[in-house]
Amino acid sequence: MSNICIPIDARLSRRTLITAAGATLAAPWIGAHAQGKIAGGKPITLVVSYPPGGGADLMARTIAPRLEAALGQTVVVENKAGASGQLAAGHVARAAADGSVLLLDASSFAVTPSLFPKLPYNASTAFTPLAVLATFPNVLVCTPSFEAKSVKDVIRLAKARPLDYASSGNGSAQHLAGALFEQRTGVTLTHVAYRGGGPAMNDVMGGQVPLFFANVASSLGHIKAGKLRPLAVTSTLRARSLPDVPTMAEAGVSGYEVLEWNPILGPAGMAADVKATLVAAIRKALEDAEVLGRIRQLGGDVFADASQQSAGKFIAAQQALWAKVIKERGITTG
Template identity: 90%
Template sequence: MVHPNPPAQGWMPSRRHLIASAGAALAAPWIGAQAQGRIAGGKPITLVVSYPPGGGADLMARTIAPKLEAALGQTVVVENKAGASGQLAASHVARAAADGSVLLLDASSFAVNPSLFPRLPYDTATAFTPLAVLATFPNVLVCTPSFEAKDVKDVIRLAKAKPLNYASSGNGSAQHLAGALFEQRAGVDLTHVAYRGGGPAMNDVMGGQVPLFFANVASSLGHIKAGKLRPLAVTSRLRARSLPDVPTMAEAGVSGYEVLEWNPILAPAGLPADAKATLVAGIRKALDDAEVLGRIRQLGGDVFADASQQSAGQFIAAQQALWAKVIRDRNITTG
C-alpha cells in the first residue's frame, strides 16, 4: 500500500514512533482475541423474561443482568415478554438467531408446559440450548392459623376422612401441581380451588375461606412471621434457611416429595460451542457474586447445586418427566 504522504527520503523513525508501532503490534492479537471471545461480536445481549415485571423470574433477571454484563464485558438488556404461561417469550427466543444475543430467562413452567398444553409453538426438547439453572426455591405448605391440623400428619388424617380444600393461583400453576403431587405421595384426595393469582388465593387462606395453600416462600414469609399464616412443611429436601424450624415434607412423613420453583436460562438451538462456554462461564461468575447470592437467599432460595452447570439440561429434563407423570396421572388441564 502506498502511503498518502510518504516520508522524505532518508527519514528515520523516532524512538516514540518505534515504541508506538511495537505497542500496536502487541495489542492487535489481544484485541482480536477479545473480539472473538465476545458474544455475537459484542452487540447487546437481550435477556427475555417470560413473566411480567415484579414477579420471581423478573427479579432474578434484574438481579443477575448487571453481574452478567460485567462478566461478559458487554451490555445485557432485560426485556419482559409475558403471556401464555411463558410460551410467548419462549417462542420468540426459539426463533431468534443462534448467536447468543437473545436468551430466555424462564420459570419452572418451562418444564410443565409440554404436558399441560396439547400443542406448543416450539419443541421444548429441540428448540433450545440449556445454559444454566440459576436458583431453586421451595414452596411451603401453609394453613389458616386457626385450622385444626397441627402438622402434616393431621392434614393427611383429616383428608382421608373428608377431602380438604386447597387454594392455588390457577389451573396448572405451581401451587396446583404441588397439591397434586401431595395427593399422589400422601395417598389422599384434596379439592383444588383455583384463583386468578397467588395474591387472592393467599388472602382467602389468611381469611379462613380455604384452609391450605402451597405458597411461595418469598411471598408468604412476611405473613408467616406476622402470624397470619401457619407453616406446616417446606417442599424441598432440605429445610429452608428462611424457615429453619419448619420441617421438610419427608421429615413430616411424606416421602419422595419435592417441589421446587426454579429459573433456567436458555439460548436458541444451534448455539456454537464457544459461545455456550462463554455464556455459561459468565453466568457462573455472576452467581458467585456475594450480592447475587444474598438476594437469592433473601428470596428464600439457593443457587443451583451444580456450580459447573453441567447438569442443568438433565435437571430440566427430569423436571419435565416428573410433571408429565403427575399431570397425566391426575388428569390436570388448564380448563
C-alpha cells in the same frame, strides 16, 4: 556530545514505521479480544417470560449487571409476557444461536409442554440449557385455626373427607404441588383455583380455604405475623428462612419435592465456546455476594451444582416429573 539533526521527512517516516509496527503487533490481541466477546460484542438481550415485578423479572434484573461485568458487554432485560411463557420462549427459540438472545424463565418452563401440547416450539430440542440460577421451595400453610397441626393430621383428615386447597390458577405451581401431594399420599384434595396467588392467600388467611402451597418469600411475613401456620416445606432440605419447619420427608411424605426455579437458556445450535463463555459468566455472577444475599432473602438457594453441568438434566427431569403428574391427575388449564 554533539546534537544530531534528523530531517523532517526521515522523522515522519520513522514515526510511520513505529505506528505501523505497533498496529501490527496489536492486531492479534485485538482480534483475540473481539473473538472472546459474545456475538461480536453486541448487546445481549435477556428475555423474561413474565411481567416486571415477578420472581423471574427480579432474578433477571439482579443478575444482569453481574453478567455485564463478567462478559464486558451490555446485557438488556426485556419482558415478553404472555401465553404462559410461550411468547418469550418462542421468540428465543427462533433467535440466532450466537448468544445475543437468551431466555430467563421460571419452573413453568417444565410444565408448559404437558399443559399445552401444541407449542410453537419443541421444549426438549429448541433450546441450549445454560444454567439453573436458583431453587425456591414452597411451604404448605394453613389457616391458623385449622384443626390439623401437622402434615400427618392433614393426611388423616383428607382420608376421612376431601380437603380444599387454594392455588393461583389451574396448572400453577401451587396446583401441581397439591396434585403431587395427592399422588404421594393417596388422599383426595379439592382444588380451588384463584386468579393469582394474592387472592388465594387472602382467603386462606381469612379461613375460607384451609390449605395453600405458598411461595416462601410471599408468605414469610404472614407466617411470622401468625396469619398463616406452616406445616412443611416442599424441598428435601429445610428452608433457611424457616429453620423450624420440617420438610415433607421429615413430616412423613417420602419422594416429595416441589421447587420453583429460574433457568437461563439459549437457542439450539449454540457453539460450544459460546456456551462455555456464557456458563462461566453466569457462574461468576452467582458468586456475587449481593446476588447470593438476594436469593437467600427470597427464601431460595443457588442451584446446587455450581458447575451447571447438570442443569440440562435437572430441567429434563422436571419435565418428566410434571408430565407424569399432569397426565395421571388429568390436569388442564381449563
